[in-house]
Amino acid sequence: MIVAATQFAPVAGDIAANVRTVAGLVRAAGAEGARVVVFAELCLSGYEPSLIRDTPELVLGEDDSRLEPVREACRAVSAAAVVNGPVRTADGRPAVASLVIGPDGSLLARYDKRHLYGIEQEVFAPGTADGRFALDGVRFATATCYDNRFPELAERAAADDCAVYLASSVLAADNDSFEKVYPVRARDYGLYVVLANVLGANEDGVGCGAAGAWGPDGERIADAGGTDPGFVLAEVG
Numbered sequence: 229m230i231v232a233a234t235q236f237a238p239v240a241g242d243i244a245a246n247v248r249t250v251a252g253l254v255r256a257a258g259a260e261g262a263r264v265v266v267f268a269e270l271c272l273s274g275y276e277p278s279l280i281r282d283t284p285e286l287v288l289g290e291d292d293s294r295l296e297p298v299r300e301a302c303r304a305v306s307a308a309a310v311v312n313g314p315v316r317t318a319d320g321r322p323a324v325a326s327l328v329i330g331p332d333g334s335l336l337a338r339y340d341k342r343h344l345y346g347i348e349q350e351v352f353a354p355g356t357a358d359g360r361f362a363l364d365g366v367r368f369a370t371a372t373c374y375d376n377r378f379p380e381l382a383e384r385a386a387a388d389d390c391a392v393y394l395a396s397s398v399l400a401a402d403n404d405s406f407e408k409v410y411p412v413r414a415r416d417y418g419l420y421v422v423l424a425n426v427l428g429a430n431e432d433g434v435g436c437g438a439a440g441a442w443g444p445d446g447e448r449i450a451d452a453g454g455t456d457p458g459f460v461l462a463e464v465g
Contacts, residue, residue, distance in 0.1 A: 229366050229465045231392065231420075232257035232265040233439040233450065236457035237428025238274040241286060243294050243313075246272050249457075250311055251297040257459045258305025263331075263364060265309045265459070266394050266424040268435075269341075269373045270324060272313030275398040275430040280314045280322065281351040287314045287322045290335055299333035306331040308363055310370060310424075312396045314352070315340075321353040326370050326396055328361050337361035341372040342381075347431075348374075358384055366391055366465050369419075373397040376409050379416065386417040391465045393419045398426050401436035401454070415446030420464040427457060 234253050239245040250267060257265045269275060272295075273286050280286050288294065295311070302309050308330050315325035315338070323340035330336040339359025344352055358381065359370030369385035369392070376382075376395050385393050393413060399405055414421040421442045426435030440450040441462035452460040 229263055229364055229463070230261045231422050231441070231462050231464050232262035232459040233422050233424050233441055233452060233462065234265060234267050234459040235425050235427055235437045235439040235452050236271070237435070238271050238426060240274040240276045240430070241279050241283060243272055243286065243288070246274070247294060247297050250309065251301040253459055254298060254301035254307060254309045255305055257461070258301070258307035260461060262461060263307055264368070265307055266422055267309070267311050267396060268424045268426045269312050269396045269398045270314065271426070272311060275426065275432055277347045277351045277431055287316050289316050290327060290338060295329070299329055302329050302331055303333045308336060310394055310396065312372065317353045319353055321351070323353050323355060324348065324372055326359060326372060328370070337370070339370040339372070341375060343375045343378055345374040360388065360390065369393045371395050376405065376413065379413065382413040382417045382419060386419055391420060393421045395421060395423045397423060398430060398432055398435060400433040406438060411442045411446040411448070414442040414444055418444045420444060420462070422462060422464065
């Protein structure tokens with residue numbers, strides 16, 4: 229199983245532009261054999277909680293027509309995409325939600341970020357359930373940025389027979405997660421950990437890229453570097 233970890237600089241508040249970028253990366257990674265393509269936290273809107281709070285039209289529905297280019301890309305290359313954005317919930321607030329769009333363009337799973345950080349608590353509704361999906365016999369767990377600070381998510385993933393833990397994040401260069409979170413989750417629970425990150429300025433700072441993956445021994449097995457948009461492939465399982 230090949231998974232692609234992506235990085236790019238989302239355009240703040242421009243769903244259409246970000247969807248085009250996401251769809252293009254799905255097609256490119258799928259053409260190189262990726263079966264799952266993972267994207268950063270709030271890649272569809274940019275990591276801009278204040279802007280999302282003040283701009284209701286940035287909130288997406290699960291079946292939002294604006295995501296059709298991503299669905300088409302998934303169908304074209306027979307790959308799943310884990311895309312994250314502000315997605316409507318029943319209580320009226322959006323969630324920081326990962327939508328897993330399957331190789332046939334259907335919704336395989338949805339995961340709403342459980343642990344909200346800072347201003348996110350004012351804007352978003354927290355999730356209440358863990359994220360799971362399976363493809364080609366491989367079981368995946370999903371988590372979003374600050375979630376990864378809580379080891380019980382990875383512990384439950386391993387106990388639930390997940391082999392791959394997908395982390396959609398927004399991280400700056402001074403974030404210690406690259407040393408103290410992702411490789412530790414991989415090593416402690418015997419998981420492949422795949423990180424998607426952002427580049428460029430956002431409400432949290434400046435994304436540093438370095439998307440990639442760690443093997444179950446905690447060693448880096450893929451690194452996209454810190455400057456160029458695109459993706460890196462990792463063999464998992």
